[in-house]
Amino acid sequence: MRIEREATSDHPPFEGPAPDRQRFRLRPHECSTWRVLGVGLFGACVGFALGTVGTVGTVATAALKESTDTRVARDSDVERANVMLTVFAASSLAEAFDDLARDFETSNPNVVVRNVFAGSQILRLQIEQGANADVFASAHEEHLERLMRAGALKGARPFAENELVVIVPTARERLGGLGGTGRSGRPAVRSFEELNQVDRIVIGSENVPAGVYARAMLSRAEAYLGPAFVHDVRSHVVSQESNVRLIRAKVELGEADAAFVYRTDALGSSKVEAIEIPPEINVRARYFMGVTARAKSTAAAEAFVAHVLSPEGQGVLARRGFASLDGTAGANRAAGPRPEGTGGIRP
Amino acid sequence: MSSLSSLSSLSPLSLVGRLGGAALVLTVVLPLIVLIGSTSVADLREAARNPRFVEALGLSVRTTLASVVLVTVLGTPLAWWLVSTPGRLSRVVSMLLELPIMIPPAVIGLALLQTFGRMGFVGAWLSTKGIFIAFTPAAVVLAQVTVSAPYFIQAASNAFREVTPDTLVVARTLGASSSTAFLRVALPIALPGVVVGASLAWARALGEFGATLLFAGNLPGHTQTMPLAIFYALESDVRMAVVLATMLVGLGGVLLLSLRLIPSLAAAARRRR
Known part of the structure; x- marks a missing residue:
């Protein structure tokens, strides 16, 4: 706002600066009012500050305790x-x-x-x-x-454990939309092999696990369905999202035709349906x-x-649809020192 | 002004006021100084060669320029109308135009998606014509226009308010048509303010993140602008994110400096005339 002030103050011909200054000058009888106001405000501030310090202190003590x-x-x-x-x-x-x-x-x-x-x-x-x-x-x-x-x-x-699936909007969602104008003319994808025919695919960013797994799966698909297929799929990616729920949301909103998410995410939404990824190329998430x-x-x-x-x-x-670790939970390789005393504590 | 400063120096509050002010200045400025300080020249040079960064910067520059041109071309006549036409309608319109300033960008992004998305209010109709906006560079521009237009309208309106009606009346009595009067009289008077508004809108468009992320998505080289590139760089390479952030600070600094210089340069130009 200050910037605008400076810009406008460049036009003295229309509004002389003098009356402006007059308006804001403190007159003696106003001074006392201002003082009272100022002291009051200061008091309020001090009170607030003390209150804050007090609260912080209490919280800190509690946390310490x-x-x-x-x-x-x-x-x-x-x-x-x-x-x-x-x-x-x-x-x-x-x-x-x-x-x-x-x-x-x-x-x-x-x-x-x-x-x-x-x-x-x-x-x-x-x-x-x-x-x-x-x-x-x-x-x-x-x-x-x-x-x-x-x-x-x-x-x-x-x-x-979990695994990837392709999700597409359910038939109802595809035909629904506002006034049924959506994309009723477009046939639905029925299998993974048809994935190169859709317009808009959403995938995880290259750092989010869902994106890492999807990329690994697509590189495997090159050997299985050919580099041209994978190139087509990749070129139809319209967005890379930072978590798997944001990926799913794009299909739920009807903004994407297909996306790679975990099987559990597909199960958790009534607006999408899952298409299996061939087991030869699918990647398991652990x-x-x-x-x-x-x-x-x-x-x-x-x-x-x-x-x-x-x-x-x-x-x-x-x-919720997660695969267990073959009934041997915890017996699988631990990627480091085991947490100590886990067995001794009653859950 | 002088009476006020002498008053405060006498007052016992001055120490508290100064300490509080210093704390606020430090809070605002320190993180930026630390950010710039933690970037080496070698880092900057490396970033300049990184294709991801070059793409993001290029996209940011292109989309924000398009947004500013759109906002300025469409917004200038609108601001003039808002100022020169008293009445309930213009008051309501001007209030509605201020709304995006008060609303979180993420909300604007969602609203844009609901409107221009493929299943959206307008987007569904557009998609039958083969036009898709969401998740394209056009969506980036649309998001930037929506969030930055209010800043331009406000600044331009303030500038047009400086044009006294009498000046225009004189111009009209001298035979100028109303559009000539606007172009030859009102606009030159208000020009510095309009330029300031355009700069503010540009800065806001450059920083746009939330609405873009929701409405335009994130695809490097396509819809990933600088703020999004920073967000996603942070997930893998903090150093890279810091370098990108430093560059935006630099760009913001240049913008601010030119904003400060515009009024004085304009004044100098007027004096020369």
Whole structure:
């Protein structure tokens, strides 16, 4: 706004500056009013500042107390501590982890689980930059490995598997639209081999696990369906999204004809239907989770990991469409040192 | 002004005021200084060779120039109409035009998608004609126009308000048609303000992120502008993101500097005449 002022003040002929200045000059009787106002405002500010400092102090003390509490509680009992557990999880885990969190809170009444969902690569970046996550669940091993190398994560264990599918709008969505004007003339894609005929494809960005897996799958498809097919598919990509739910949303909105997402994402939406990717070229996604080095309550965090790996936790994931690790959850290769004491804590 | 400053120097509040002001200045300026400081010349040179960056910068420059031209060409007569036509209609229109400033860009992006998307209110009809806007460079421009037009309209309206009706009446009595009066009298008087408005609109278009991400998507070389490139570079290469960000800070600095210079240059030009 200041910029406009300067620009307009360049036109003295129309509005002399003198009367303007007159208007804003403080007169003696106004001065006292201004003073009173100023002192009042200052008082308000000081009050607000003190209040803020007070609140911050209280919160800090509480946090300090909490952290010492949980440190004491680590070896004894999770349930005694009043813990806020922050779980960073890949977008595709959203509904499953909300279920898991609810179950965990029921069996551990003093733990409150706060889930944060985003693309695994964004969550990893946030943890690197100091975000307060206690547990990190990623759709790709790479992000946990990078955190472990940096000493930000104590260990990583696989806990579920998933695979890619192609999603297309359901017939109803295709014909629906506003006044049925959508794209009723266009035939639907029925198989993976027809994918090069669609106009607009959405894929994950090159860093989000869903995009990494889709790219790996497409390179495999070159040998199977020929480079021309894959080139066609690639040239119809209209957007690269940063998490798998944003990819799915583009098809749900009718803005994309096809997209690569996980099978669980296709199951979770009534507006899309899944087309199988030939098993010869499909890529399996393996999910890993671990406790962060800065976790405020390691005990609760490890208990949550144990809960996800438990038969009940695996059942929740299976109900949401995730493949279990052949009944050998936790026995698969761990990509680093195992979290300590996981077995000793009652979930 | 002088009485006010002497008053504040006497007051015991001055120390608090100065400390608070310094804290605010530091909060605003420090991150930018740190950002620039953490970029080396070698980094910048490397970025200049990176095709991803060159594409993003090129796209940003092309789309923002198109947006500014559109906003200026369509917005100048509109701003003149808003100022010169008193009445309820112009008041309502001018208020509606301010709305995008108050609305988060992500909301604007979603609204654009609902309107111009393939299933959208207008987009569904357009798609039967074979015209697709969403997820194309046209969508980038449309998003930029929507978020930046209000800034231009405001600045241009303020500039046109400086044109006193009497001047135009004189011009008309001397035989100028109303359009001649606008072009030869009103526009030259308001020109510095219009230029400032265009610069503000350009800056806003250059920084546009939320609406673009939702409405135009993210495809390198096609719809990935500089702010989106920064966002996605951050996922793989923080250093690259920092370099891109530094370049935008530089561009913003140049823009601000020229904004500050425009009024004084215009004044100098008038004096010379």
